[in-house]
Amino acid sequence: MAFVETRDFIQVTANNGKTNFSYIFEGNEDERLFNSKIHKSKMKYYIKEAVNEFEEWNKKGYGIYFLPNGGGYKNDEITEFRACFIDMDIKDEIEHEFVAAGFTGTPNELHELVKSKFYSLNNTEQLNYKQIFRCRVSELKKRGIPSSAIVETKNGFHVYYLLNNDTQRHQFETLEGFLIYIFNADMAVKNPARLLRVPDTIHLKDSNDPFTIKLEEWNRSIRYDSEDLIVRLRKVVEKVHAQKDSLLCVNSRKAPTHNTKLLSKKNGLPLRVGIDYSSMTIGNIPLISKGFEGLSELKRRLGLDNQDDLCYIDRDDIRQFLKKQNLKQLLGVEADRFYCIFHNSTNSTSGNIYPFDDKWFYKCHSSRCGVHYDIVQTIERITRLPIHKAFDYLKELYNIAEIKTDWQLDQERLIEFNIEFLERFKYDVDLQENYPYLTKFLKTKGTLGLLIQIHEVARRKLPQLAKMRNMDSSNAIVFAPMRKVIEELLSENSDIRNINKANTKVVIMIFMYLLNCVGIDQLPDEMQRRIEQYQKESRKNSNIHYNNIARYYEIVSMDTERLILAEEMSKFFYQNHLTILNFNREQLISLCGVEEGNRVFPDRSDEEIPGLNQSISQEIKRVVNKLIQVKGWTYDHEVIENIDISDFDMKQRYKDSFKYIPKKKSVELDSLTVLDNDVGFQKWRYGFLAKKLAMNIPAIISNQEYRKARVNKLLRKQFDIPIHIKGFVYHQEISEQGIQLEDKASHILRLKQHDLSLSNAKIASIVGCSRQYVSNILKCRD
Ligand SMILES: [Zn+2]
Structure with a gap:
């Protein structure tokens, strides 16, 4: 009879059919070390032949186990949760008794104490414990939750509750948590891939006292829907808490931590398990x-x-x-x-x-x-x-x-209108024709985007500014520390050259009246304090060696009055051959005077231009003027070759330029001798002067009324420019007579270069050709 029942129990619980059985060595500790491997049988039914195999392994000292759940052999692999189960063990009871009695030692001491008490138990005492376990199972049964199977082991019981085959992992985990708490069961016996003892086989851990595992109760018709069982167990736990005399839930240290639930599939998130806060106590x-x-x-x-x-x-x-x-x-x-x-x-x-x-x-x-x-x-x-x-x-x-202040609402609208307007520069042909130079500037890579982003940042900062006193009464203005803005835009680790370039673009925007620069002393007190702190922090991090670190700008209304001014400034910018690379304060001052320099760079108004730069500017001016006076034209290379700055120790400056390279010690560098024909030095010197030339040439051209142009047929003829000279040259105004010699194509290009706003039709009428010809020529130029 036992065989038939056990067969039914194994086959229903395990796999409704075949299963692997596992054989685990159970000798004393030393022997177990050498036999730690778990042997697995072939997939087989629980039949007489299997029972014979179990007996053979039992004889060799192995315990016989099976895996109730399925889908794999490891915890993570298990997908079929066929039963939940617990293991009640006398040792757990003893341990709980010690703790409840107020034990305060270490876990190791407790372990030793439990072990010695356990081995000193006599038969009657053991049976008493087992009686408590049985009472617990039947108390839960009385509360409407009978078990599907009870298996008696040497020191306690395994209790099983069969589950419907749609049970999910999180449900299994929740059930294990509840059952362990209710029965004061072994905390370790709860993993999905848990192996459990096969009834009618022998427990051999104590070879002097073998014990035959017994299937004490088995009822295959008791099976639970997991969700339903969770609800019922939860109720039991709640009720038991209110009752002092219950045998259940005795060990509060085993109270289940948190229940999980399957979160619904929403907001693009996959179906997943999360903590069930609604059931948290x-x-x-x-x-x-x-x-x-x-x-x-x-x-x-x-x-x-x-x-x-x-x-x-x-x-x-x-x-x-x-x-x-x-x-x-x-x-x-x-x-x-x-x-x-x-x-x-x-x-x-x-x-x-x-x-x-x-x-x-x-x-x-x-x-x-x-x-x-x-x-x-x-x-x-x-x-x-x-x-x-x-x-x-x-x-x-x-x-x-x-809440939002009126000022804040007003500013939000201004920024919104500005952004909408700026966006139109991307596609609105009428707008582009109205402001051709401004369009040219805004269309240089990333510039328009940068200006729009500055507006976005300003919008984000509005609430901070709105609560500052004095802001309400001031004109509609918004501040943002530009270096921070630029760093934000370009991402933290963008290289310093990009930051510099963006910073220069923003300065040019001031120059063009697209933004206003505000001196720190004009800001509200609260903001000045913040700036101080920001600068202190930046200095602490010492990654920035600029003095314009917290320049503050004001968002301006992009109204027509302002755009007319912006277009004028853009035109000035391009007609004076200014570029984003060569734009700086010195140049601005030499072109437009100190007042303009202070408008664009108010934070540097006290700053003197370094002596070296002034002398080099003088020298460049001298060389350019001399060369153009002699032959009417010159070009970069020639100017650089003729510059004489022997007064300055260029070699020392060359060495200094290494000082910022890590690992190069300045002491070593100082003792280094640089030879005149040192290729590195030559290259550096040339590059240094080329940069200075680019910076100075716009002002020279503007003040002397020279021209800058690409070499063309007319220029070659007029000034006798050798054929190997290509690219840009600087030259005197060409006489009326000379212009007559100019071919139509050059004439068209010159007109357009001089004034971008000229339409093709207008150019055609000046030059005396068809509009199609003008458009062909201009297309070729691009
Ligand atoms: Zn946590």
């Missing part, structure tokens, strides 16, 4: 998990109902306010350390809420999870609300009103 957490539905009750509990609204302008301030709220009080947690609420922790001290400075934080100390949250993130996860709704939830909870 901690303070306000189930209420918080209801989201807005539970909000009024939560406010009542926290005493936050019937309070006046707090008004805030800046969302960042709201965030700061929220972070100061007592997180322990909000969640209703009393203990300092507890099971982390964001993962299924086995450590009762993993979760921790603590105040730091005047703010509160949640920290998990488990390496598996390790979250570190502020109040907003904590609420986001418990409510599972989208980011903005979670924020609204907290605002409502703490009676916070987010």
